[in-house]
Amino acid sequence: MEKLLYTGKAKQMWQTDDPEVLRVVYMDQATALNGKKKDRFAGKGAAAKGISDLVFHYLIDHGIPTHFIKQVSSTEDLVKKCQMFPLEFVTRNVVAGHFASRYGLDEGTVLTEPVEETFYKSDQLDDPFINESATLALDIASHADLEEMWGHCRKVNGLLKPLFEKSGMQLVDFKLEFGRLSNGQIVLADEFSPDNCRLWDLQTDQHLDKDVYRRQLADLTQTYDEVLNRLQNVLAEEN
Ligand code: ADP
Ligand code: UDP
Numbered sequence: 001m002e003k004l005l006y007t008g009k010a011k012q013m014w015q016t017d018d019p020e021v022l023r024v025v026y027m028d029q030a031t032a033l034n035g036k037k038k039d040r041f042a043g044k045g046a047a048a049k050g051i052s053d054l055v056f057h058y059l060i061d062h063g064i065p066t067h068f069i070k071q072v073s074s075t076e077d078l079v080k081k082c083q084m085f086p087l088e089f090v091t092r093n094v095v096a097g098h099f100a101s102r103y104g105l106d107e108g109t110v111l112t113e114p115v116e117e118t119f120y121k122s123d124q125l126d127d128p129f130i131n132e133s134a135t136l137a138l139d140i141a142s143h144a145d146l147e148e149m150w151g152h153c154r155k156v157n158g159l160l161k162p163l164f165e166k167s168g169m170q171l172v173d174f175k176l177e178f179g180r181l182s183n184g185q186i187v188l189a190d191e192f193s194p195d196n197c198r199l200w201d202l203q204t205d206q207h208l209d210k211d212v213y214r215r216q217l218a219d220l221t222q223t224y225d226e227v228l229n230r231l232q233n234v235l236a237e238e239n
Pocket of ligand 2: 098099195198
């Protein structure tokens with residue numbers, strides 16, 4: 001019997017008959033301000049899932065271990081169940097969002113090297129910043145685990161920056177999550193979509209990510225469909 005394990009801000013996680021496999025349902029919902037702002041957008045779930053599936057396929061083809069198994073419908077995937085690390089791994093190539101407000105910087109400044117930041121995943125606490133010392137002292141992850149996960153993040157950035165550039169988009173920043181499989185392996189989990197990255201049009205700097213919702217700039221589903229189309233076109237050319 002399938003059982004709903006968790007309803008998050010963008011997805012539902014269902015237990016399947018296989019204890020090692022979850023069914024992920026991408027919802028037609030967007031949230032901002034840690035869930036305080038919430039709205040429904042028809043078609044947003046399918047668009048976000050479409051983008052995430054393309055990105056995960058691309059990463060798997062280039063050697064990144066992930067939780068992805070297969071798609072089961074336009075809004076649902078099967079994934080390997082993980083013990084998630086309660087951490088958000090944020091990589092920034094360009095100044096934007098909280099990095100701009102925290103340090104009083106102009107959005108759009110290209111960073112001389114990528115900035116790597118870790119946040120403790122807790123809606124209640126508003127996902128506070130966490131450093132390596134606290135992560136080790138609280139037994140959240142070991143030094144070797146962190147090295148492995150940041151290694152994957154660097155490889156993901158190296159693969160996705162040029163992929164998005166070919167699609168006419170600048171990969172400004174992104175957030176990744178990792179989990180551990182029952183065999184101990186660490187894999188990239190959760191999703192990669194404009195819900196958790198910033199993409200700017202290379203020609204116009206137009207926002208092509210969740211900032212269109214956060215800042216009320218454009219229609220969210222149309223924006224995500226545009227990103228999906230661009231990625232599909234570039235990946236079709238590559239194959
Ligand atoms: P949030 O929890 O931030 O509201 P979502 O709505 O995206 O986010 O919910 C998905 C939840 O499922 C997240 O908490 C994420 O950490 C977790 N998750 C993602 N992939 C897996 C996986 N393979 N196994 C177990 N949990 C996962
Ligand atoms: N991000 C995310 N989930 C979070 C916080 C941030 O996916 O809970 C992503 C966000 O979409 C952006 C990057 O991480 O691509 C950096 O976000 P930032 O710290 O600037 O915070 P924001 O301004 O997005 O709240």
